[in-house]
Amino acid sequence: MEPKQQDLQKGLLPRHVQFMALAGMIGTGIFKGSSETLNMAGPSVIIAYLIGGLLLFIVMAALAEMASAYPNVNVQGLVYKAFGYRPSFIIGWLYWVNWILVITVELIAGASFLQYWFPDVPLWALSLVCTAVIVGINLFPVKHFGEMEFWFAGIKILALTAFIILGALILFGAVPSSVNSPITNLTGHGGIFPNGFSGMFAASLVVIFSYGGAELIGVAVSETKDAKRVLPKVVKGTVLRVILFYALPILIICGIMPWNQVTSESSPFVQVFDMAGIPGAANVMNFVLVTAVLSAANSGIYATSRTLYSLAKNGEAPKQFTKISKNGIPLNGIMLGMLFILAGVFLSFVTPENVIGYLMTIPGFTIMIVWICICAAQLKLRKQYKDTASFRVKWHPYTTLIAIVALSGIFISFIFNADNIIGTIVCLVTLAVITISSFIFQKNKGNTDGNAKQQTRQIS
Secondary structure, eight states, X not given: OOOOTTOOOOOBOHHHHHHHHHHHHSSHHHHTHHHHHHHHHGGGHHHHHHHHHHHHHHHXXXXXXXXXXXXXXXXXXXXXHHHOHHHHHHHHHHHHHHHHHHHHHHHHHHHHHHTTTOTTSOHHHHHHHHHHHHHHHTTSOHHHHHHHHHHHHXXXXXXXXXXXXXXXXXXXXXXXXXXXXXXXXXHSTTOSOTTHHHHHHHTHHHHHHHXXXXXXXHHHGGGBTTHHHHHHHHHHHHHHHHHHHHHHHHHHHHHHSOGGGOOSSSOHHHXXXXXXXXXXXXXXXXXXXXXXXXXXXXXXXXXXXXXXHHHHHTTSSOGGGGOOOTTSSOHHHHHHHHHHHHHHHHHXXXXXXXXXXXXXXXXXXXXXHHHHHHHHHHHHHGGGOSSOOSXXXXXXXXXXXXXXXXXXXXXXXXHTOGGGHHHHHHHHHHHHHHHHHHHHHHHHHHHHHHHHHHHHOOOO
16 A cells, blocks of 8 residues: 555564664774774773763663653654754754765775775775665665665674674684784783773774664654564663674774784774684675675665655755655655765765775764764653653663763864864864754744644654
């Protein structure tokens, strides 16, 4: 039966939503970004991932609480309920920009992994192929998209599990290798903190970028069956798995090889499999890497199109983006996202050597702002719940306040860090443009439309 105009289909099952959140997080950040964080912090990056995981849990718990109190209201809608039009407008568009950047990073990373098999094909050409694949997947009805993403995410989760098991066998000597003393690899070469606490702190931005994507369940809520019951379970399971899939692999890498021998030329995961001497390991792992980053980009296309749909439905983007195709998808939103992604992919033609490094830090800034607003919205809305939320953040308001202070401290410190000048400029300019646009859109909407929305607004 053809879906009603202006309505998204509720075709996502609990397993789809949980694996989508995992898919958004397990991508370039762990498979390629881990080499960067290891070079910044050495073995102490494990602590950075654990601290980042704790902050992630608080953010996700706050989101689950609000979702149980306000079913079918997504992240932007929750911010609107808490703070009104302008913060909602800014967060909605900032989240859209964030995912456009993340998708671009994932696609270019996927293309760089494909060059392992096709070294003579330029990076930009392979990036175009990757773009065509993920846009095509998102043109399917959401239930089919969810099923494909479930299996995509399953491949990389299976690979990480195999890596953890194999790594543990190597560390305990069950698999022959050149590893003589795992403890020496961890504590030698400058110790746990070879670059001091500042090195661990410097890695935090890439860590936050790596964990960004968990809040995708707050976008998928409007297409999830029985979201009020499902989301709290998804939050608990997702956060635990992500911490395990980040902290344990990094611990294994640091035990198997000295952190200062990890190079950015290939993934640390490929280096470990090569060390194990398994025939064809490099090819298998490279296939997993390609699947992983394309899966994360696939989730990103979903996030950008649904965010733009919500923005348009509430008068914060052109109404053309509320149009739903026969398959029940926001087609115009997908097409606009594709155009901006292609513009980002063009950077791989201009600066193929440095493009991933330039782009990877910027989403770290934007996702921190989104996380801070989620926590702030939970603090504001807790007193306004009409019904008691079925899931509640423990030790409220202290846990939420701790997350806000910690995230704000990281954000401010990186703004004033000269090494992050490019990311800082892009982030602040983007914020300025979005803020100015919010005044323009509000003026064009008029008071009548604004008053009506105050009474009826619910993002679905």
